[in-house]
Amino acid sequence: MNQIRKLLSSLSLRQQVSIGIAILVMGVGLWQLSSWNRERDFRPLYANLPADDAGEVIAKLKTDGIEYRVDDSAIRVPSDKVAEIRLRMASAGLPKTGRIGFELFDKTNFGLTEFAEQVNYRRAIEGELERSIMALTEIERARVHISLPKDSVFLESKQEAKASVVVSLRAGARLSAQNGAAITYLVASAVDRLSPDAVSVIDTRGNLLIRPRKASADPNGDQPEVDLEYRQKMERDLVSKIGSTLEPLLGAEKFRAGASVEVDFSSADQSEETYDPTKSVMLTAQKTEDVTGVSLQAGVPGTASNLPRPPARQPGSGGGTTRSTENISYQTSRTIRRTRLPQGTVKRMSLAVLLDQNVRWEGKGAKIKKIIEPPSLEKIKTIRGLVAAATGFSETRGDQLTVETLPFESTLGAEPPSDLVPVVAPPPNPLPKWMQKYVKDMSPGMLIGIGLGALVIAIAPILLLRMRRRKSQAVQPTGEHALNAADSFEGQLASRAASQERLEAEALNALKLPSAGTKKSEVLAKHLKKSVKDDPAASAQLLRTWIHENET
Numbered sequence: 353m354n355q356i357r358k359l360l361s362s363l364s365l366r367q368q369v370s371i372g373i374a375i376l377v378m379g380v381g382l383w384q385l386s387s388w389n390r391e392r393d394f395r396p397l398y399a400n401l402p403a404d405d406a407g408e409v410i411a412k413l414k415t416d417g418i419e420y421r422v423d424d425s426a427i428r429v430p431s432d433k434v435a436e437i438r439l440r441m442a443s444a445g446l447p448k449t450g451r452i453g454f455e456l457f458d459k460t461n462f463g464l465t466e467f468a469e470q471v472n473y474r475r476a477i478e479g480e481l482e483r484s485i486m487a488l489t490e491i492e493r494a495r496v497h498i499s500l501p502k503d504s505v506f507l508e509s510k511q512e513a514k515a516s517v518v519v520s521l522r523a524g525a526r527l528s529a530q531n532g533a534a535i536t537y538l539v540a541s542a543v544d545r546l547s548p549d550a551v552s553v554i555d556t557r558g559n560l561l562i563r564p565r566k567a568s569a570d571p572n573g574d575q576p577e578v579d580l581e582y583r584q585k586m587e588r589d590l591v592s593k594i595g596s597t598l599e600p601l602l603g604a605e606k607f608r609a610g611a612s613v614e615v616d617f618s619s620a621d622q623s624e625e626t627y628d629p630t631k632s633v634m635l636t637a638q639k640t641e642d643v644t645g646v647s648l649q650a651g652v653p654g655t656a657s658n659l660p661r662p663p664a665r666q667p668g669s670g671g672g673t674t675r676s677t678e679n680i681s682y683q684t685s686r687t688i689r690r691t692r693l694p695q696g697t698v699k700r701m702s703l704a705v706l707l708d709q710n711v712r713w714e715g716k717g718a719k720i721k722k723i724i725e726p727p728s729l730e731k732i733k734t735i736r737g738l739v740a741a742a743t744g745f746s747e748t749r750g751d752q753l754t755v756e757t758l759p760f761e762s763t764l765g766a767e768p769p770s771d772l773v774p775v776v777a778p779p780p781n782p783l784p785k786w787m788q789k790y791v792k793d794m795s796p797g798m799l800i801g802i803g804l805g806a807l808v809i810a811i812a813p814i815l816l817l818r819m820r821r822r823k824s825q826a827v828q829p830t831g832e833h834a835l836n837a838a839d840s841f842e843g844q845l846a847s848r849a850a851s852q853e854r855l856e857a858e859a860l861n862a863l864k865l866p867s868a869g870t871k872k873s874e875v876l877a878k879h880l881k882k883s884v885k886d887d888p889a890a891s892a893q894l895l896r897t898w899i900h901e902n903e904t
Contacts, residue, residue, distance in 0.1 A: 367819065374809060394421050394428035397437055398447060400492060401427070405447035412444060413437070454480060474498055481542055485517065485535055490525040494518065501545040513546035515539050517553045519561075527555070532562040579617050582696055587611045590743050594705065597742045598735065605762065606708040611743075614699040622691040631685035638679040700750045705739055707732070707757040711766050720768050726757045 397420070398409060409427060413420045418437060421428040429437050441447070454476045464472075478496045485494040495518040502511040517535060521527060536551040553562035563577070590611035598607050712723045736755045745751050 364819075367815070370815075378809060393431050395431040395434050396426040397429045397434060397441075399426040401447055402493070409441060409446055412441065412446060416440065470500070474500060477542060481517075481539055484538060485519065488531060488535075490521055490527055490531060491519050492522045493520040496539065498539075498543055498546075500543070512550065513543050515543060515546060515551045517551065518556065519553065520556045527553075527561055536562055579615070583613055583615050586613045586615065586698075590701070590703065593742045594703070594739055597738050598705070601735075601738075602707070605760075608706045609739075610704045612702045614701065616697045616699045617695050618693075619695045620693045622693060624687075624689040624691070626687040626689075628685040628687070632682050633685065634680060635683050636679075636681045640677040640679075642675040642677075644673045644675075698749075700752075701743070701745075702752040703739060703743060703745065703754070705735065705753075705755045707735065707755065708763055709757055709759040711763055713768055722766070722768070724759050724763065732757065 398406075401409065406427065410420065410422070413427075413429070418429060418433065457472070457476065478498055481496040481498075482494045485491055485496070497516045497518075499511075499514045501513040502509075504510045517539060519527065519535075532553055533548075535553055536548045539551050540546045540548040551562065552560065554560050590613070591609050594609040594611075598609070707727055709727065710725045712725055714721045714723060732755055736753060739745070739755070740753055745753055
């Protein structure tokens, strides 16, 4: 301890301040390292909790006296207590994970009004639907709002049920059209008199995923949104067919396909009536018979005239006229056909396929060369035929199919294979393995602080030694040591003077050597270069002597 005090007392104020700063920097670095190592021991307890659930979990942790950390997405606790704390939270019913469902009716409340019961019933249905929707893989959180139907004796005051669903998707997830339709039908099936067309689904970013369909008074009225969706669906189907056809042949990243379809959404009824003159049929037949001018002879009253076979009349007893008429109508064969033209017929479609080009490498090492080759004409023709057959291409309808080839950006920036380029091994890491693990997880600020502390610690002893050496040289030598120092100093001066005289003589001789046709400066520079090359130490000493003389 006394030696440390003597050492500190022998230092100047600047040296003491420098050592203090170095110790402070080192302490800060060690403190950051220890705090960072301590924070690494915290593990997530729950992540992405709603605000109300997160607040209840934190309140429970404070009550139990458990240390925790809160960041943007998770609540972290010490790693050795994660399982125990989760069991505690589960026993306390935390987190609640959304609104309550039909648990509202577990306890009977006789003082509840009918309106309050209806509100609780709606809350229970919404909570149960939220739990069901959150069971989907893509859905992280969900919120459901339901408007129950209202009955009325007046038809204009009657209201059907409606619903809206807000979903929060997981990172990188995308809600497909099939899953969106499943959500609408799930909600519609759980609510009385709710149609799937009256359910809208949006995400937390405000994107409308599933929109409710508008009921039109005219069934054949214009619906631009529905027509646009139908056209886009047809284009996606065509692109999917092209992709499934060309992917096994070319690869998933070696082509791009696009489609544009013109659809006729007009609808009409067509009637057709055809007559066949070669065929005719009888429609009606009518036959009449008229008898006029006939006189009948009266019979003898009695039984004989009333018998089934009365006695024969006497000829010439009367006269008259008989007329018979027959009417028959015919009609030729007739065919009546009524046809309803459907909506959504394809008027014209345009298809485009862009093919990537192949890369070939020539040479090895530094002489390697990249060559880009387009596909052959036979291959392009084959691809065109496959696309035309898969999509129902028709030239008579006016369809257009374009197949072109251009190098993709990935092809232009392709790197040569490893077997053609010599592998350069990375320089070995001088740090030991246990230190590499910690350095890898450190932040840049922490690494800089530790580096500065180590640098100060390494330089401080050197500075102290140099300062002590300067102090010892500044003290006047006495006795035998002073004589030895003087003798050594005089010997150094004598050797320096001899070397200086030798170099000056060589320089003077160089001035006498040049001929009349050569410049003295060129010859002098040449001989000086040679002298410096032969004896660089002496030349450097001569220059130091000249500089010292100029300064004194």
